[in-house]
Amino acid sequence: MRPESKPDRQMSFIEEARRAQIVASAIEVLASVGFAKASLAAIAKHAGISKGVISYHFAGKDELMEEIVTQIYTKIAEQVIARLEGQDTAVGMLRTYILSVAEHMRDHRTQLLALGEIFHNLRDAEGKPRYGAHTNEELYQGIEHIYRFGQSTGEFRDFDLRVMAITHSSAIDAMFAYWAVTPDHDLDAHARGLADFFERAAAK
Template structure:
């Protein structure tokens, strides 16, 4: 892809996020997204096969940015407790300035369906997230920082708590996301040790 094509795709994705966050999935038509971006609907169709592909690319890009931010913050952490706390706090730190992305993800997760009508995203698509969180807990168990527990149960619970934190923050504008993340980090540190 050329630089211009990448820039156009980024513009379309940014507009789609804003439209999803402001009017919801059902009203976030390609025409509405094109209008917000100041382009024709045909330009979107040139870059994306349809709304579903655009929605999937939004999810991929947001998750990639989150992962890049978290991995950068995890560098230099030498303890499992430090890794655990950094994971939770850095996800919140990154998303604090991206409320519309959280709202857009919520719209996509609740509305996008596969060819059989099942939700496109959910626990069945979280394997990479679960494995990344399990890695932190496994490391803690290997160093003796963490007690014995089922890694998958802890990873699913951890991931679900982070998702719920963002879901609540997305619909409660005055909610203190950083305080919530600190409480979560405290909670999971106590649960693991």
């Protein structure tokens, strides 16, 4: 271990902690007042820091919004992957995927609301939505992997994997969209219903 490397590691830890603080505050502000009012100044005020601190860590609001999406989706993926460990059937993988995603978002409603604000409002340089079906390729491929495995084991019938993946992803998105505006809705029951639906839809 080189003594001269310690300050770099310490600074990296401090910077990571500050970025995490900014992201957490941005999520809260987005969920509370919406995308249009979630200015860097408002986020800085919520975090108890200056706007300049945010500008030091992020090039602008767009980059901060993208970091929020990346962090939230990374956490979801980590939970899903952890839950999938030990699953040796396609049916088990399918049900676990749907239920674990719902489980994660049930405990992170504020994140869901923030994602909704970003997805509906963030635009690229050409004014087109930054996120949507055109950015879902990795997600679709992950879902296809489960259904492809089921077809290979004989658990699932033959069908178009891409059609099923898009339908599967869209159903989960719709579940969360409904829960976002109807907080008393039973998210877990909805997820179980979706798991039942797709299990039967794919069954041989």
